[in-house]
Amino acid sequence: MGEPNPKEKAISQFYVELNKFGQNSEYERALKTANKIIGIAPHDGSAFQCKIVCLIQLNRFEEAIQLLNKKAEFASSLIFEKAYCHYRINQHEEALKVIEKSSEVDDNRIKELKAQVLYRLEKYDDASKLYQDILKNSDDDYEDERNTNLSATLLYSKESSVNI
Amino acid sequence: LPTSMEPIPSKPLFYDLALNFVEFPDLSEKLEGAQKSKQGAGISGFVKGLWGWGKK
Numbered sequence: 536m537g538e539p540n541p542k543e544k545a546i547s548q549f550y551v552e553l554n555k556f557g558q559n560s561e562y563e564r565a566l567k568t569a570n571k572i573i574g575i576a577p578h579d580g581s582a583f584q585c586k587i588v589c590l591i592q593l594n595r596f597e598e599a600i601q602l603l604n605k606k607a608e609f610a611s612s613l614i615f616e617k618a619y620c621h622y623r624i625n626q627h628e629e630a631l632k633v634i635e636k637s638s639e640v641d642d643n644r645i646k647e648l649k650a651q652v653l654y655r656l657e658k659y660d661d662a663s664k665l666y667q668d669i670l671k672n673s674d675d676d677y678e679d680e681r682n683t684n685l686s687a688t689l690l691y692s693k694e695s696s697v698n699i
Numbered sequence: 700l701p702t703s704m705e706p707i708p709s710k711p712l713f714y715d716l717a718l719n720f721v722e723f724p725d726l727s728e729k730l731e732g733a734q735k736s737k738q739g740a741g742i743s744g745f746v747k748g749l750w751g752w753g754k755k
Contacts, residue, residue, distance in 0.1 A: 547730075550726055550729040550730060553726070554723075554730055557722075557723040557726075581724050581729060588722060592721065615720070615721075643720075644720040647716050647717045651715065651717055654713065677714075677716050680716055681716060683714060684716065687712065
């Protein structure tokens with residue numbers, strides 16, 4: 536392969552920058568850097584994903600959805616991000632559709648989001664079952680919050696209403 | 700006659716945990732590229748090409 540060409544060098548430097556901004560949650564700046572990479576390498580999937588994450592963190596959900604719809608080549612690997620955008624702008628049915636089209640239903644992130652979407656759609660029984668499944672199969676720092684969410688679903692779910 | 704007080708359920712707390720999973724992909728491979736390019740590319744370019752976008 537030999538020496539990297541100037542393009543590759545520039546991209547590498549931008550990635551160092553992008554990584555730093557990402558770690559510091561400086562999403563405005565990260566977005567600019569991601570755009571620089573995409574300007575040089577329009578087919579770079581990692582830069583595109585970073586851009587979408589930036590838009591989400593900056594609450595620019597509609598813009599993110601538009602972009603995902605335009606770039607079909609990347610959209611299939613960003614199902615979670617797309618569904619999350621729909622969720623945040625209260626398009627819960629649409630979010631569920633995106634999730635159910637995905638082949639990664641076993642992905643923990645997708646499950647977490649799906650449980651939240653089901654809750655917003657008032658499908659409390661399904662949501663509580665999903666939370667119980669996630670709680671059994673996850674090992675992270677969010678267990679307390681997840682139990683809180685489970686309690687909320689149980690409060691509303693028909694099955695438990697007899698006991699309250 | 701005053702109507703008796705009735706308890707009403709409070710709105711339960713509900714967290715957006717999914718937001719915690721909206722994060723950058725693993726960029727270590729891209730950063731490795733930056734370090735190695737300083738030392739001269741060698742085989743790293745080839746390896747990068749091999750692993751790079753294959754995950755898509």
